[in-house]
Amino acid sequence: MTNASPEALLALxxxxxxxxxxxxxxxxxxxxxxxHIVCLLGGNxxxxxxxMKIILGLVxxxxxxxxxxxxxLVGLTTPQIVRxxxxxVPEARxxxxxxxxxxxxxxxxxVRNDREAIAQDLDxxxxxxPKLGQRLSQRAGSLSGGxxxxxxxxxxxxxxxxxxxxxxxxxxxSPLYVDRVLELIRTIxxxxxxxxxxxxxxxxxxxxxxxxxxxxxxxxxxxxxxRALKDDPRVxxxxxxxxxxx
Amino acid sequence: xxxWLDYTINGLIVxxxxxxxxxxxxxxFGVSRLINFAQGSIYLVGAYIGWVAVVQLHTPLPLTIIVVxxxxxxxxxxxxxxxxxxxxxSVRIAPLLATIGISFVLDQLVxxxxxxxxxxxxxxxxxxxxxxxxxxxxxxxxxxxxxGITSALLLFVxxxxxxxxxxxxxxxxxxxxxxxxxVDVNRVNQAVFGIAAALGGVSGxxxxxxxxxxDTAMSLQATLKGVVAEVVGGAGNVPGAVVGSLxxxxxxxxxxxxxxxxxxxxxxxxxxxxxxxxxxNGLFAxxxxxxxxxxxGTFIAPSRPVRIPRWALAVAAAIFAIxxxxxxxxxxxxxxxxxxxxGMLALSLTLVAGTIGQVSLGHAALLAIGAxxxxxxxxxxxxxxxxxxxxxxxMSAALGTTLISPSFRLRxxxxxxxxxxxxxxxxxxxxxxxxxxxxxxxxxxxxxxSLFGYDLISPTSIYWFSLSVMVVLALLQGRLLTSHLGxxxxxxxxxxxxxxxxxxxxxxxxxxxxxxxxxAAGISGGIAAHxxxxxxxxxxxxxxxxxxxxxxxxxxxxxxVGAILGSVALVGLxxxxxxxxxxxxxxxxxxxxxxxxxxxQGLLGTI
Ligand SMILES: Nc1ncnc2c1ncn2[C@@H]1O[C@H](COP(=O)(O)OP(=O)(O)OP(=O)(O)O)[C@@H](O)[C@H]1O
Ligand SMILES: [Mg+2]
Numbered sequence: 001m002t003n004a005s006p007e008a009l010l011a012l013x014x015x016x017x018x019x020x021x022x023x024x025x026x027x028x029x030x031x032x033x034x035x036h037i038v039c040l041l042g043g044n045x046x047x048x049x050x051x052m053k054i055i056l057g058l059v060x061x062x063x064x065x066x067x068x069x070x071x072x073l074v075g076l077t078t079p080q081i082v083r084x085x086x087x088x089v090p091e092a093r094x095x096x097x098x099x100x101x102x103x104x105x106x107x108x109x110x111v112r113n114d115r116e117a118i119a120q121d122l123d124x125x126x127x128x129x130p131k132l133g134q135r136l137s138q139r140a141g142s143l144s145g146g147x148x149x150x151x152x153x154x155x156x157x158x159x160x161x162x163x164x165x166x167x168x169x170x171x172x173x174s175p176l177y178v179d180r181v182l183e184l185i186r187t188i189x190x191x192x193x194x195x196x197x198x199x200x201x202x203x204x205x206x207x208x209x210x211x212x213x214x215x216x217x218x219x220x221x222x223x224x225x226x227r228a229l230k231d232d233p234r235v236x237x238x239x240x241x242x243x244x245x246x
Numbered sequence: 247x248x249x250w251l252d253y254t255i256n257g258l259i260v261x262x263x264x265x266x267x268x269x270x271x272x273x274x275f276g277v278s279r280l281i282n283f284a285q286g287s288i289y290l291v292g293a294y295i296g297w298v299a300v301v302q303l304h305t306p307l308p309l310t311i312i313v314v315x316x317x318x319x320x321x322x323x324x325x326x327x328x329x330x331x332x333x334x335x336s337v338r339i340a341p342l343l344a345t346i347g348i349s350f351v352l353d354q355l356v357x358x359x360x361x362x363x364x365x366x367x368x369x370x371x372x373x374x375x376x377x378x379x380x381x382x383x384x385x386x387x388x389x390x391x392x393x394g395i396t397s398a399l400l401l402f403v404x405x406x407x408x409x410x411x412x413x414x415x416x417x418x419x420x421x422x423x424x425x426x427x428x429v430d431v432n433r434v435n436q437a438v439f440g441i442a443a444a445l446g447g448v449s450g451x452x453x454x455x456x457x458x459x460x461d462t463a464m465s466l467q468a469t470l471k472g473v474v475a476e477v478v479g480g481a482g483n484v485p486g487a488v489v490g491s492l493x494x495x496x497x498x499x500x501x502x503x504x505x506x507x508x509x510x511x512x513x514x515x516x517x518x519x520x521x522x523x524x525x526x527n528g529l530f531a532x533x534x535x536x537x538x539x540x541x542x543g544t545f546i547a548p549s550r551p552v553r554i555p556r557w558a559l560a561v562a563a564a565i566f567a568i569x570x571x572x573x574x575x576x577x578x579x580x581x582x583x584x585x586x587x588x589g590m591l592a593l594s595l596t597l598v599a600g601t602i603g604q605v606s607l608g609h610a611a612l613l614a615i616g617a618x619x620x621x622x623x624x625x626x627x628x629x630x631x632x633x634x635x636x637x638x639x640x641m642s643a644a645l646g647t648t649l650i651s652p653s654f655r656l657r658x659x660x661x662x663x664x665x666x667x668x669x670x671x672x673x674x675x676x677x678x679x680x681x682x683x684x685x686x687x688x689x690x691x692x693x694x695x696s697l698f699g700y701d702l703i704s705p706t707s708i709y710w711f712s713l714s715v716m717v718v719l720a721l722l723q724g725r726l727l728t729s730h731l732g733x734x735x736x737x738x739x740x741x742x743x744x745x746x747x748x749x750x751x752x753x754x755x756x757x758x759x760x761x762x763x764x765x766a767a768g769i770s771g772g773i774a775a776h777x778x779x780x781x782x783x784x785x786x787x788x789x790x791x792x793x794x795x796x797x798x799x800x801x802x803x804x805x806x807v808g809a810i811l812g813s814v815a816l817v818g819l820x821x822x823x824x825x826x827x828x829x830x831x832x833x834x835x836x837x838x839x840x841x842x843x844x845x846x847q848g849l850l851g852t853i
Contacts (some may be wrong), residue, residue: 090423099415128743
């Protein structure tokens with residue numbers, strides 16, 4: 001278990017989360033170093049999305065601490081947390097289906113007020129995601145899954161975040177789009193944005209991540225540099241619920 | 247009014263007024279997935295503020311509109327802040343019940359301030375009419391159309407070009423995702439409640455001017471019409487609400503043209519039921535679109551019921567049974583008889599709303615069916631009263647279940663709307679079906695209660711009779727709850743999708759619940775008819791449906807003993823403290839609000 005190091009941008013320490021009576025996290029500790037891509041692996045219902053919701057303040061932990069840039073996030077509302085510089089690409093993308101692509105991307109800049117810079121950033125998104133250019137006035141709900149993923153990523157970037165949290169960004173995408181998304185995550189990261197991503201597809205995620213954690217029924221069972229975990233046979237077993245690893 | 251063009255103009259003008267209410271409902275539903283039953287009360291408040299402004303302060307028309315909009319918006323903001331925001335994390339039924347409670351409190355406050363007598367609200371506009379084609383149009387028509395179009399434009403600009411408007415749209419499409427963009431949902435809620443209330447208030451004022459009359463009955467009618475228009479247009483769909491309103495206005499106007507004024511509301515509710523059954527997502531939703539969220543999931547606060555030992559119940563029953571042997575006043579017995587009759591209705595509702603999770607807001611209709619059946623059987627066919635009452639129970643079970651069956655496929659809030667509408671339809675059919683129900687005159691000279699040829703005239707015998715009927719019904723229902731059938735009911739309430747997956751037929755079980763519940767309510771109505779000796783279409787009204795709901799929530803949803811305890815408490819306590827009749831409904835509203843906020847599981851807990 002890694003303890004929050006001083007240079008960590010985001011740190012969860014000893015988080016316990018409950019839905020009613022059911023405990024979802026057991027003393028969860030995760031840290032994301034500044035400028036890194038950190039990946040959380042785990043099987044279905046292991047508590048990955050709940051970890052995202054804890055970071056974003058959509059679910060409150062019963063105990064434990066969540067800090068961002070040294071300051072506690074516990075007790076802040078989601079909008080307050082977003083204003084601290086965390087953007088998100090939610091599970092299943094969650095675009096505003098009835099709004100246009102342009103409006104969706106601009107919604108990402110909701111916390112900003114600098115009109116001109118926002119317009120410039122919109123142009124920048126169109127160079128980063130060239131396919132969206134022809135789709136700007138189309139209803140977001142009518143896009144393909146891969147295109148929606150692009151919009152969700154552009155939307156997240158529009159707040160000029162210091163960190164992006166992503167929940168299964170490659171889910172349901174064709175291999176072509178999966179490669180494209182991973183490449184984009186790397187690009188985003190190289191521009192200085194830290195990334196915390198939840199994934200089921202370990203081999204893909206470990207290719208771009210710096211560090212990774214493996215979550216199994218609410219407990220971290222493995223963690224370390226991605227390079228080391230890539231060849232670890234326990235990775236596969238652990239998040240698929242194999243008992244050998246426990 | 248004569249020509250078709252006149253009816254069309256009238257339909258569009260009335261539709262415009264409905265639109266002001268329905269658009270607000272749609273905005274609120276979009277953001278909160280809540281049907282705001284207090285919308286009509288804000289409309290009422292708007293009408294009376296308009297009256298104060300026009301009649302007492304003599305404000306000019308533009309100023310009147312601004313004053314009404316601002317004051318109504320303030321009321322909306324207060325409702326949002328103190329009535330609904332504290333309930334954000336409670337069970338899904340809580341905000342719905344809270345808006346019902348708020349609406350009763352507001353209506354009663356208006357009634358207590360201004361008296362229930364109708365007042366005239368002059369429009370201050372010249373009384374001229376211009377000839378247009380084959381019809382005529384007056385300045386007030388133009389004002390209403392102008393306010394409607396202006397509001398629609400302002401709303402469009404707000405939603406399309408302002409930052410808060412974007413937040414409203416985003417939140418209504420995906421609340422969580424909007425929060426993750428930094429949208430403060432509380433501010434969005436405030437905005438929509440403020441806007442909805444301003445529009446609703448202005449609408450109430452315009453209607454008052456249109457008919458040159460305002461009274462407190464406007465409130466419920468406005469809520470109902472607004473809800474009809476909104477659901478027809480598709481819940482949460484703002485442009486849909488406008489189209490739904492105009493359609494409703496036209497349907498009503500043409501209906502009145504063909505059949506007469508007393509059919510106006512009947513057409514409105516029939517339109518609602520037809521739309522709910524055929525296109526529950528509204529006329530404009532694509533068929534494969536998933537229904538909005540409140541149709542899914544559990545609806546009721548689970549809790550651990552308070553265990554009451556059997557002997558304690560037996561002792562309590564015995565004490566109430568021997569009560570008339572002691573020197574208690576006629577007045578006490580009378581009060582308790584009312585409590586037992588309400589208890590039967592509450593047993594019925596607690597089964598339907600609590601055990602199987604269909605929150606019915608039209609339960610008084612079952613009383614009415616039982617009462618009319620029993621009264622007519624004994625009067626017209628000379629059926630002995632005891633048998634006639636059972637006939638009333640059976641008719642209520644059969645007819646009630648048949649009428650409500652179209653709503654079986656609906657869930658959550660939609661069941662409440664459908665039952666409310668069905669309740670109104672029953673009352674309107676009674677009003678209009680003169681050859682059978684004697685219409686507005688009502689039925690008088692209903693023979694008194696009797697059993698096996700013996701008249702039950704003395705309060706003591708009536709007391710025993712009603713107490714024993716209620717106890718028998720309660721025992722039966724208690725058995726039902728512990729049986730396999732009762733468990734199936736609860737399984738459907740808790741997760742109807744899973745229940746269906748286990749092979750439970752939802753329609754069959756819902757029918758069974760309504761059959762049993764309809765019987766109990768019909769018996770209560772039947773006894774009441776013979777007790778009152780006179781009934782009409784207003785004897786069993788929505789207020790009683792809401793009172794029964796308050797009783798059931800006070801006792802704990804699904805809880806048999808709770809239903810009886812709640813009835814005794816809500817009938818008995820106001821009598822004990824000699825609270826004047828006009829304050830009682832206010833108190834029921836406040837009780838409902840406090841319960842929802844502080845003890846949603848009721849006194850004895852849900853089962
Ligand atoms: N709102 C909720 N209320 C109750 N239980 C919940 C809720 N959300 C999630 N859970 C439960 O918590 C557990 C963890 O859920 P979570 O969504 O975090 O899993 P996950 O790892 O993201 O799974 P998946 O890979 O399927 O997305 C699951 O057992 C789930 O059923
Ligand atoms: Mg998940």
